[in-house]
Amino acid sequence: MALSLKLKKFLLKQGASEVGYADITDFTPRPGLNSGVVFFIAYPKGIIKTMKNAPSPEYLEELISLNSRLDAVGMKCEEFLIDEGYDAYAQTKKRLGTDFGEFNSFELPHKTIATRAGLGWIGKSALFTTLKYGSALRLSSVLTDAPLDFGKPILKSKCGKCEECKNACLGGAISGLNWNYKLKRNDFYDDKKCEKYALVVSEENLGKADTVCGKCIFACPHTQKYLKRL
Template structure:
């Protein structure tokens, strides 16, 4: 479909690394916006290469930068679709703010749309994971009623028997269970344990407590293949 191709080219031109489209009819928080547009930007390899032992100031700075760039992309996508005559709502960090639920998750997480678009799966560390970049990326999404070419959903993990992120997690947040779309996050991953350790390690290494760590991102074999590429 021409619109799907045009929108993908537009988002990549404005900074996205990859773009996908998903049918979110059964769980959209804003009916009748039943299609999700999802996109991500990857972390630079050199930032992740230095993340083996602890979060770094460079990692935190890049995380903040990526969030800002993703919000910009979301609004550009929203404007693009509205200009084409459709309704759209960008799920920007600025709009969603700190509107987290009980388990530190939004009503419709970006990664849910991403798995339904076929771009990747949820790793054992509860991070969105792709074959080409591991989990060294950040996501955002836009809800719309535009007719777009829907991807083939990925409904179960591709991590297999790999336990690298579980072994790398000092907080014990990763259970080792493989994700599938029927599981709730807290059934295979403990966000409270992750948060507790992240606050500790960030204070030690960044000078102030924050919910950043990154050890599971670094440990993922798919991430390792990405950062080792020349």
């Protein structure tokens, strides 16, 4: 479909590393907006290489930068679709805020759209994971009524027996259970344990308590393959 290709080219030009489209009819939080546009920006290899003793100051700085850039790309996507004659709503961090509720998640997570678009799966760390970048990426999404070419959903994990992220998580937040689309995040991952440990390790590494860690990102074998790829 011409619109799908045109939008993807536009978003890649705006700085996205990858773009996908998903049918979100059954779980859209905004009635009528049944198509999901999802995109991510990968962390530069040099930033991830500082993460052996995560979190690093470089990682935190890049995380903040990526959030701003993703919001900007999301708004550009919204404007593009509106100019094409469709309704659209960018799920930016600025709009959604920082209060994600009891389980640190908002109504329709970007990674849910990303799995339905076929871009990757949810790792045992509860992070969105791809073969090309591992979990060294950050996502955003836009809801729209535009007719788009939907990807083939990925509905179960590709992690298999790997437990590198579980072993790297000294907070004990990762159970080791493989994700599938029927599971709730807290069925296999404890966000409270993650947050508790992150506060400690960020104080040690960054000099201030924050809810950032990243050990599981660095540990993922697919992330390591990304770092070694020329």
